[in-house]
Amino acid sequence: MAHAFFLAGGRTMSRVGIVLALIGAFSCAACDSEAENAFERRMDERRARLQQRYEAREQQVAEDSEVQIGEIDQRIEQLRARREAELEEELARERVRMEDTIERRRDQRLEALSQERDQRLDQLTEDRQRGEDRIEEGLSPE
Known part of the structure; x- marks a missing residue:
């Protein structure tokens, strides 16, 4: 009733006025409910x-990460292959050294x-020569 009193601008209302005010209030509530439902639908759609x-x-x-991981793996493999080649070259140089x-x-x-x-041959030759010299000295008539 207080609602009807305020709707009437502070004056008392007749029963018809009160009923009309209540119908208006209910229709506003229905409009509010419909507006609220529409708002909820829009929010659900937005969500x-x-x-x-x-x-x-x-x-x-996730796809970009997979691509990046693939690129990183490829780079690692390239670096590993290069390092392996460098080690083989270094090993070959070390082997040559x-x-x-x-x-x-x-x-x-x-x-x-x-x-x-x-x-030794010189020594043997000298020894042989000395031996021959001794033999000759020993065999020579002196």
């Missing part, structure tokens, strides 16, 4: 669009053995 947009963005991020060192040592050892053999 659904946002959810779709979010899912699409999430999917795009070692072979050169071994060959140089072998040549030095062979040279030392050759000198030792020559010295």
Whole structure:
């Protein structure tokens, strides 16, 4: 009733006025309810669009991440292959250095053995010569 009193501008209303005021109030409530339902539908539609947009963005991020991971894996594989090639080259250079060192040592050892053999041969030749000289001295009539 207080609502009807205020609708009448502070004056008392007749029953018809009160009924009309109540009908108006109910129709306003119905309008409000309809407006509220429409608002809720719009909000639900907006939520659904946002959810779709979010899912699409999430999917795009996942795909981009997969692409980036693939690129990173490819780069790692390239670096690994390059490092492997560098290690093989370094190993080949080290092998050549070692072979050169071994060959140089072998040549030095062979040279030392050759000198030792020559010295022994010279020594044997001298010993033989002295032996022959002694034989000749011992056999010669003096």
